[in-house]
Amino acid sequence: MKKKMDKMMMISTAVCLLPILLSLIIYDRLPDQVVIHWNAAGEPDDYASKAFAAFGLPFILAAINMFTHFMLNNDPKRANSPVALKLMGKWIVPVVSVIMIPLSLFTSMGVDAPIARTVPAAVGIMVIACGIYLPKCRQNYTVGIKLPWTLDSEENWNRTHRMAGYLWIAGGVCIIVVSLLGVWTGQAIPVIIGILVLVPVFYSYMIYRNGI
Known part of the structure; x- marks a missing residue:
């Protein structure tokens, strides 16, 4: 191997x-x-x-x-x-x-080269692919949403990744749509990525605060 x-x-x-x-x-x-x-x-x-x-x-x-x-x-x-x-x-x-x-x-x-459309669309596809596999990812130290609370609790890890999977799929679709339409790309994509990063962190923390 x-x-x-x-x-x-x-x-x-x-x-x-x-x-x-x-x-x-x-x-x-x-x-x-x-x-x-x-x-x-x-x-x-x-x-x-x-x-x-x-x-x-x-x-x-x-x-x-x-x-x-x-x-x-x-x-x-x-x-x-x-x-x-x-x-x-x-x-x-x-x-x-x-x-x-x-x-x-x-x-x-x-x-x-159509950078403004092709690159964000490719990023969107990658985000969707990650979203599909995030719920299948069990606790580890290199792949996934590695936070103090997810690494401390397997239940927290599983719930956070299950929620993030759905969120990332939806976010990836939004990135592709925005990039293909070419509307507010410079403003919308950073906001979408920020949501994809921050929402799982907040969600995991709230689970931790609730004792899980």
């Missing part, structure tokens, strides 16, 4: 580094400053040197990916996490690398 996990880590790390091949091909055509971040409305709001964007970011994401695998593989309660949720955790960084870095490079070269 350990060999299989190590093999998956090596493959996913290699995927993180794949954009370097594209960078080598188009490097001379990149501007000196490359966009590396967009706000919720899909507007560029941060830039970096083309050397960092083309070569530095893939290595940073590869390091993050290796750390993620290490944490997931060494969780004492890793057997409690749904396999699908752990796979999502292990592959989210490579997917981000092979999608976002090329988008960053091509956008900086003047290619028109």
